[in-house]
Amino acid sequence: MSIVIGYVKLYGSKESVTEVENEYYREQAKQSEQARLMAIARDIIWAFEKDDKNWEKYVPELNALIEDAYTSQLETFEYTDDKSIEYIIDLKQNIETCINSQQQRLITRHVDHGLPPHWQLQTENVARFSLDENSDEYKDARGVFNKTMSNKYDTILRIERIQNKQWYTQYNSYKSFSSKKDTERKLFHGCRQESIDLIINSFFNRSFAGVNGTVYGQGAYFSANASYSHNYAKPSTQNSERYMFVVSVIVGKSTLGNTNMKIPPAGFDSTTDGDHIYVTYRDDQAYAEYLIVYK
Structure with missing residues (x-):
């Protein structure tokens, strides 16, 4: 031959x-x-x-x-x-x-339409699925959470995968066409129970800005440290559960923010405290992948 x-x-x-x-x-x-x-x-x-x-x-x-x-x-x-x-x-x-x-x-x-292959099939736009504790996906999400959570909690009750087709499609489109796609980071966003459905259905809408302060800009706030976001995951008055999102964020080029900023300065994509806090100003710049429910 x-x-x-x-x-x-x-x-x-x-x-x-x-x-x-x-x-x-x-x-x-x-x-x-x-x-x-x-x-x-x-x-x-x-x-x-x-x-x-x-x-x-x-x-x-x-x-x-x-x-x-x-x-x-x-x-x-x-x-x-x-x-x-x-x-x-x-x-x-x-x-x-x-x-x-x-x-x-x-x-x-x-x-x-280009949705993640590991997603479960859904007939509606938004769905939430509890992960199997023995699955690699569950273990990976738990590992990301534990890495910066220290000893702030006793137990994880469940981890839910968020499947919002419209939101993911918009985020993936922004990521695909952004020259800053290599700046994608896994960040955290702690919240009260009453904010969960608002976020899942309406994204990290900038109209929510100001709920926990606007020190580094009037946008959606995320932290690289789960232990910091834990401070905003106030326990439910019904069952003492706490809630934290694991979020994929395209931080892009970031600059030091201040309370007067409604958008980042020209040439920048987000604002920051210079350490672990990031503030975004576009709804399609972040996607909540998981909701961790814990005590």
């Missing part, structure tokens, strides 16, 4: 060369099909309803086959799972039926 840029030369008997050539094309077709399946799974997600508001994605191969049937305008699609159980999907009514038991469940088709 001789490899030249752009092509491969094979030497041997006619039969052996033909066999290798056929195997090459089979492998090429296999890789192309696998790439197609994964491309579809990135952009189009088919899922079935497990229970109220919880959906499970089909595996990539089956996801692509369902999408092929859908785009071919077929009314139904049949398949057999890895346990040899047969199903039929009504693509008009979005219902899947188990042929053996006749049990039915809803299915949905979701067009993915």
Whole structure:
């Protein structure tokens, strides 16, 4: 065999060369099909309803086959799972039926607009999901929290992943087109219980500025130290729970702020105390990834 840029030369008997050539094309077709399946799974997600508001994605191969049937305008699609159980999907009514038991469940088709692949499927714009304590995602979020939290708390009750599609899309767009994307940092924002839904649904809106002071500017405040943000995570009067967001922030170029600043000076993206506090002035400059509930 001789490899030249752009092509491969094979030497041997006619039969052996033909066999290798056929195997090459089979492998090429296999890789192309696998790439197609994964491309579809990135952009189009088919899922079935497990229970109220919880959906499970089909595996990539089956996801692509369902999408092929859908785009071919077929009314139904049949398949057999890895346990040899047969199903039929009504693509008009979005219902899947188990042929053996006749049990039915809803299915949905979701067009993915660049959302994180580890997110759970959601039908609404905003959703919150408690993380499994044994998952790497939970352990990573807890590790970020503990790194600067010292001994300020007794126990973490839960960590929730925040899935706000509109907010994430805006943040990701700002990050993608910003020349300061390499300044993304994981920061913290402690708050009272009554502020949680406002933040999750309305972002770190600058109209909230001033609730905890405006010493370094009239924007949204974050700290690199969880132990500092803990001071603003006042315990709930109902159950003594405290709340802190782990936030991805594009700090960009930062300058020392003061109480009169409504926007950063020209050429700057945020203001700071010169140490661990950062103040942002754009709604799409920060995204709350997790809410940590603790005591």
